[in-house]
Amino acid sequence: MKKINKIFSSKKSMPLDLYLEKVLYDKNIGYYQKKNPFGKKGDYVTAPNISNLFSEMVAIWLVSFWENLKKPRKFNFIELGPGNGDFCLTLLKTLKNFPDTYGSINIMLYEKSNGLKKIQKKRIISKKVKWIKSLKEIDKYPVVFFGNEFLDALPIKQFAKINKIIFERHVALKKNKLKFFFKKAIKKQIDKLKTYNLLKNDGIIEYPEYGFKELNIINTKIKSLNGGALFIDYGYNNMKKNINTLQSIKKHKYNNINENVGEADITALVNFGLYKEYFNSSGLFVEEIISQSKFLQKMGIVERVKIASNKMTYQNKLNLYSRLKRLIDPQMMGEDFKVIFAKNKKCKFSLAFK
Template structure:
């Protein structure tokens, strides 16, 4: 019996059959192909994977996010039934740390309906191992949620959603495509220009050669979640690397084994991501009726929530680990590391005052 084609072979066959594909189509195949995509077949996290996320660096991150949601839950009147949803929960580390803190609040555990948006079987098994006491349920569709108030957390989720790229030429904007040249995957431009009137005002004066990334998938996800929160009540917290206002600039990158990698070289084996356009997400959430907090850095968010005090408490409780605790705190808040590159975004029901954000 012949083996099924590899993901690179499938992509190349599709290009030969249908012509060059958009970057969004290419990213979607690379990351979420049903049987061969990067996020369907591997555990990308940790020192043996391709990257390390904030929850894996220190328990402090999840503990403070847990406090954030307890505070909002209490502001909402401590509802006796509510949904807590995490998008892309990784190994379940963030949620486990969150709930260890949050469930100390009287009534929180009793009212909790824990939902996880995940497609990777290996990660689902790890999530279940960590979160089984909280009776998690996995969803693949945002419509599978109850009518109860909805609290949503997404750490490094939006950066992994596919984007389209457009390049400014003399005759207008052209979409960047992935094609083949001598049987090698290469970037090229669609010959058909995009009318200037179809591009946002923020990039109207961009020079020839400028690149503009459009996160259509991110906008669709934010729209659906924002509309749900607007009806049910609640909040969305997203922490990711990105920028505050819509702008030009290419941010697509590939990472494999903690090193930058060619995004076209090994489909399905390389993590692909882009910086998040938080300005666009803010507009979507506001249009749905939510109040969007001023975007802040991860450092400011965690410091407002008390990471410095928590680090001191952990160091006192475990003197032998004091140096490790301080290094982890530094990695999360230092401007030279994750502190300013990563941003904290929150959109919430009117009347709520999310902690960690400047008034």
């Protein structure tokens, strides 16, 4: 309760996204600031934690994209939200098999959590890697941004359309209890929703204002320096109804969003259709949104598993195929996780997306 009181010490109520920003990222009480949420002992696992083959496939995709960019002498690879560092470690190891790409790459890690940054710095020892506080620090060389489960961790706004009137969800603390309520939305916010035709249907409308602020900088860098952005996340392309997708996870189980504040993760499903519309309207181009399963299989993960398992014991082989299934099976992560690639309009690179 002390944590919740700190959140509301200066305000009686606040919009949902501001509340989420404090609960997740506040330096003193934020969920991501003080603990390692990954692995069996944490709250959840991500694809790089499940198998390094996931990271290998992204690394090979990156090599191909670098070649398509005409092999620039130097280029920046920016990982957004590097987690516990698993992806970066596999990326470095894989790229050593491609010395030209390895020689050209500068790896930048963009991490908001001081706690996770400490974990990353203990694990990742390489002159190729540096941590940046702001994406605005990037000022030269082509850029490739990558985020695995980055977008879903960004705070969202929620609106409700009821009888043609638009309301925004707010959060308040009353009698030591969290109260979620709707308040009539201001015109500025309604105009933003109209831009993306989000008011077509009634129900709960989710709008990633924080995400768009981050992507505005990414867009600018891609357009001025050349490159692209690859995102893989849990979400949907087109949803027939507007619904509330906000969820809380603790110890690999769903958690009541009102409980364990600052001790449990809170995320929302990524509206990939909306992000595609955003990119395409801001001067970049998204060709197609595909499933994680399609992306990994197009990049050759099944063939890689067959080769890797040749000299394995039966038990190790079983373990490897079990991890592969988790990544590509439609009933597991294969279909629920989507992949989006934003690039300059003149770029013809479409590996894995066709």
